[in-house]
Amino acid sequence: MAIKYIPEPFRIKSVEPLRMLSRDERCRKIKEANYNLFHLRGEDCYIDLLTDSGTNAMSLEQWAGVMRGDEAYAGASSYYKLIDAGKDIFDFGYIQPVHQGRAAEKVVFPLLLGKGKFAISNMFFDTTRAHVELTGARCIDCVVAAAKDPAKRVPFKGNMDVAKLEALIAEHGAENIGLIVMTITNNSAGGQPVSMENMREVAKIARKHKILLDIDAARYAENAFFVQRDEPGYADKSIKDIVREMFSYGDLFTMSAKKDAIVNMGGLIGVKDASSPLVFKIKANCISFEGFYTYGGLSGRDLEALAIGLYEGIDNDYLRYRIGQMEYLASRLDDAGIRYQSPVGGHGVFVDAQAMLPQIPYNEFPGQVLAIELYKEAGIRSCDIGSYMLGNDPDTGKQLHADFEFTRLAIPRRVYTQAHIDIMADALIAIKKRAGDIKRGYRITWEPPILRHFQAFLEPIA
Numbered sequence: 002m003a004i005k006y007i008p009e010p011f012r013i014k015s016v017e018p019l020r021m022l023s024r025d026e027r028c029r030k031i032k033e034a035n036y037n038l039f040h041l042r043g044e045d046c047y048i049d050l051l052t053d054s055g056t057n058a059m060s061l062e063q064w065a066g067v068m069r070g071d072e073a074y075a076g077a078s079s080y081y082k083l084i085d086a087g088k089d090i091f092d093f094g095y096i097q098p099v100h101q102g103r104a105a106e107k108v109v110f111p112l113l114l115g116k117g118k119f120a121i122s123n124m125f126f127d128t129t130r131a132h133v134e135l136t137g138a139r140c141i142d143c144v145v146a147a148a149k150d151p152a153k154r155v156p157f158k159g160n161m162d163v164a165k166l167e168a169l170i171a172e173h174g175a176e177n178i179g180l181i182v183m184t185i186t187n188n189s190a191g192g193q194p195v196s197m198e199n200m201r202e203v204a205k206i207a208r209k210h211k212i213l214l215d216i217d218a219a220r221y222a223e224n225a226f227f228v229q230r231d232e233p234g235y236a237d238k239s240i241k242d243i244v245r246e247m248f249s250y251g252d253l254f255t256m257s258a259k260k261d262a263i264v265n266m267g268g269l270i271g272v273k274d275a276s277s278p279l280v281f282k283i284k285a286n287c288i289s290f291e292g293f294y295t296y297g298g299l300s301g302r303d304l305e306a307l308a309i310g311l312y313e314g315i316d317n318d319y320l321r322y323r324i325g326q327m328e329y330l331a332s333r334l335d336d337a338g339i340r341y342q343s344p345v346g347g348h349g350v351f352v353d354a355q356a357m358l359p360q361i362p363y364n365e366f367p368g369q370v371l372a373i374e375l376y377k378e379a380g381i382r383s384c385d386i387g388s389y390m391l392g393n394d395p396d397t398g399k400q401l402h403a404d405f406e407f408t409r410l411a412i413p414r415r416v417y418t419q420a421h422i423d424i425m426a427d428a429l430i431a432i433k434k435r436a437g438d439i440k441r442g443y444r445i446t447w448e449p450p451i452l453r454h455f456q457a458f459l460e461p462i463a
């Protein structure tokens with residue numbers, strides 16, 4: 002029996018029409034898109050779950066903030082409002098706006114990484130991995146083993162494997178580790194949270210070896226909600242207090258604000274110690290790549306909406322509803338025997354495509370196969386989080402074999418209703434019934450060298 006859906010803690014004031022194409026049209030559109038869902042037009046998707054990034058619905062306070070945005074080139078009041086919010090919530094000395102998460106990575110990583118260096122993470126997000134590799138450094142994922150077993154229901158599957166982290170530092174030498182990156186929540190492992198205890202242990206190791214600890218903080222609020230719900234000792238703490246404690250363990254953070262800060266565009270860099278020499282270097286890179294340091298590639302109105310969104314994102318009622326949507330969808334999949342990264346994480350349901358399509362090998366991309374089927378079935382756009390996304394080894398050019406093959410249904414914030422979520426569940430159930438008829442996957446006919454999944458062309462294997 003599906004669990005109860007938690008009602009929306011808001012009502013709807015502005016609506017955006019949706020259109021469902023016929024099945025024939027959808028089959029034609031996906032072929033024209035070279036079987037890459039990123040090449041589809043948004044208007045051809047009935048329910049768009051490609052990402053929860055920048056696809057969120059802003060509140061009336063945020064839209065009012067858009068009108069109040071101060072467009073001064075330097076020192077806009079919206080900038081100061083954002084800095085005050087950032088310092089209040091994260092308790093960091095220096096806050097730098099940038100236009101999105103990967104801009105933060107582009108500004109910061111070349112200052113700390115380069116050829117011969119390594120960065121170690123509980124798991125790198127795709128653009129984060131790319132920006133490490135663009136500096137010439139190499140990435141090492143170090144997530145706990147439980148993350149690799151989607152059926153295993155244990156809390157905090159996003160955690161760093163601390164024993165392995167120590168071993169990796171010993172193996173490569175602390176002086177060669179440019180950065181430890183803690184991704185909260187762990188996006189690539191299925192939006193799985195990191196516990197406070199794990200963060201504390203990782204910070205201790207980083208400090209012992211004098212390695213900087215960067216929080217990849219896109220989903221800081223959802224992570225805090227899981228800590229409050231599942232970690233002993235945190236049930237009575239506010240989300241804000243949990244966020245502040247979590248950030249107290251980091252030296253810096255890089256953040257895509259397009260997720261938990263509920264804006265359509267924006268990002269942040271934080272440096273704990275405002276007197277760090279890193280601050281001047283960040284400002285200099287920011288001015289070259291993004292814009293003057295008081296706007297960082299954003300309009301004043303974006304800064305204003307972000308300052309408001311940072312607070313809306315840590316509201317307990319909102320978070321309960323938000324995570325409740327995931328739990329509702331997951332419970333419907335449980336009823337149907339459909340496997341996913343469980344327990345369900347923060348920003349979407351990561352369906353175990355390998356379990357649904359055991360006949361499709363990793364190099365024919367089961368996660369991508371299921372994503373294409375979902376589009377054909379119900380006009381739902383999702384994406385592969387598996388070997389297709391992971392890409393090729395940067396040194397050998399060989400296709401990497403991912404630890405899991407997921408199809409991610411990322412749920413935009415405050416956008417879809419219970420009826421939409423039922424359509425997602427019904428579509429997956431319909432595909433599961435005919436999954437045995439899908440004999441082969443896809444091959445890539447063209448790909449760029451880095452972040453290939455955004456642009457590649459594919460074709461069905463006959």
Ligand SMILES: *Cc1c(COP(=O)(O)O)cnc(C)c1O
Pocket residue numbers: 054101102103104126128129184188217218219256257258259260267268
């Ligand atoms: C989205 C995301 C990024 C990159 O942010 P963009 O705003 O998309 O550039 C980096 N890390 C994580 C964990 C993310 O989810």
